[in-house]
Amino acid sequence: MTFISIFAPDMITYTASTPRLWVFNPGHEEALSFPQHQHLTLSKEIRWMRYELAPLLRLLASGEDLIYAPASPKGAPARLLNAEGETLPKDAILPPELLVTIWGVEAHILRELKNSPLLSRTTLHLPKFTEAYLHLSHRRASAELLQYLADELGYPSGILPLWIEAAETKEETQRLLLDAISEVSQRALGSPRELIVKRPYSSSGRGVQPLPLPVQEKHLEALVGSCMRSGSLSLEPYLEVIDNWAIEYTRDESGKVRFFDLSHFDTLPSGRAYRGNTLASPMMLWEGLTRLIGEESLERLIEAHTRWLEERLRSSEYIGYIGVDLFLYREKGQLYLHPCVEINLRTTMGVLAHFAYEQYVPEGKTGIFRLERGRGSATGERVIPLLLTGEDSRFTAFVELDK
Structure with a gap:
């Protein structure tokens, strides 16, 4: 490539x-x-x-x-x-x-x-709206892509989520969950303080919750109820997230999946809600990520993503954007890449940030794209509002140019 x-x-x-x-x-x-x-x-x-x-x-x-x-x-x-x-x-x-x-x-x-x-x-x-689209929107599809990347590119299998299907009774579902908690805990290094629980149809931080360890009765009861309501849950090890990225793709009428751009974003302190994106040229974003993981690793990952997505979407009529979220995490003092946290079969904030950069950031400059609750507090000549807000506004969005 x-x-x-x-x-x-x-x-x-x-x-x-x-x-x-x-x-x-x-x-x-x-x-x-x-x-x-x-x-x-x-x-x-x-x-x-x-x-x-x-x-x-x-x-x-x-x-x-x-x-x-x-x-x-x-x-x-x-x-x-x-x-x-x-x-x-x-x-x-x-x-x-x-x-x-x-x-x-x-x-x-x-x-x-x-x-x-x-x-x-x-x-x-x-x-x-097709069954293929529905399947690829389920978090299980992210786990399937992650397994493929582990097999093809050697990413560690220890970061794979474990899926638990709800049983007919609360007692049996609880037993399955306790077995899964034990198995995923053993995968983690040292003595983990929490695991991550995800509901099947959720994204952008929604449906993602920490599970403190050791499990208390009230948390286990809530977990069983959530699993039975949603039909399934995934459990995965907690990883120390250092940096959030995504790879944005497009799928056209011919079924071809192509690389579109990189997205570098940050989250609120909880780590489970989107806050904003870095606004920079595609070249600068590319150089920023390849500095961390190497250009060959990124190119191989993009090739593997596109192969898998084209195959899985073969029977789908979906045309549009696809985002695959990634993050860098620290383990024993070393940085590693998680190559597929979730698949977003939709337009993403990273795509909006791409076009915000094109429309508002002068060539050679950088900035940030922010989405905040309330009217927002950012002001000054470097701030470009993207929404008209009033006293009772619940959200605001803006571009802030770097000095």
């Missing part, structure tokens, strides 16, 4: 003459676990995120594209935005057709769009 080929990916192309309808639906992974035919009530936080953060998709929109912003939890009506993030008047003439591009595909958002009065005056071309 040559450096030039890596940084000349084919962008996602559809029908040039058909505008897109961009739809932001965070939390879609958890919606995947909910019965498709039943009405889904999202948490209030997720509904506020959808309402307030929808204008961020102007980073992706262009031309006659539109953005769908759903109703707020307080009853503000759903609205359509233009490619600049401005609300369209109610009597605006819509394009005759719109190619719907959803942040993360799931059945409930497809039904919401089909039934939306806002969109009754246009023809929607909706993505298809």
Whole structure:
């Protein structure tokens, strides 16, 4: 793989003459676990995120594209935005057709769009929701890719998650979980103080919880209940995360998966919630990660990711972005790479950060892309707000240029 080929990916192309309808639906992974035919009530936080953060998709929109912003939890009506993030008047003439591009595909958002009065005056071309897509969105798929990387590239099998399927009774499920806790604890070096528990359809820190060791009765009871509600859980060793990265890919109409860019991001102190991204050129990001793990290792990892993703998505009609999260962790004073923490079969904040860099950061400069709760406190001439916020805003996003 040559450096030039890596940084000349084919962008996602559809029908040039058909505008897109961009739809932001965070939390879609958890919606995947909910019965498709039943009405889904999202948490209030997720509904506020959808309402307030929808204008961020102007980073992706262009031309006659539109953005769908759903109703707020307080009853503000759903609205359509233009490619600049401005609300369209109610009597605006819509394009005759719109190619719907959803942040993360799931059945409930497809039904919401089909039934939306806002969109009754246009023809929607909706993505298809397939079993292959559902399978790749399950955290078990991340474990399968990690096993493949351990077999093909020699990554340690000790970091693999152990999946526990719920039994028919609480007593049997508890026994399975206790056996799994013992097995994963023995894999860890020394005397581990905690393990990591993950629910099957969850991402971006949601559905990820620490399990303190030794296990207390109240934690075990909660773990059993969670396993029985979700049908399964994974347990994996706790690793000391030093640095968070992701590799972003695209999948086109031909089924080809191609490298798009690297994403370097940070999390809140809890380590389980996204905070923001480094804004830098693709070359600088590439050099930053290869300094840590070596260029050959990164190229081999990208090749292995793309091979596996192309094979697993062969029966899927998914077209769009795919993110594979990684991190560097410390063990016995040495840094190691975890090559697949999770697979995000959707657009990611790393993709938004890529376009925020292109649109707002001068050539040769760097910055940060931040997503924060509340109105945010960053001010100054180097701060570029990405959202209009008021006194009661629950989220803010901005670009801050480095000095």
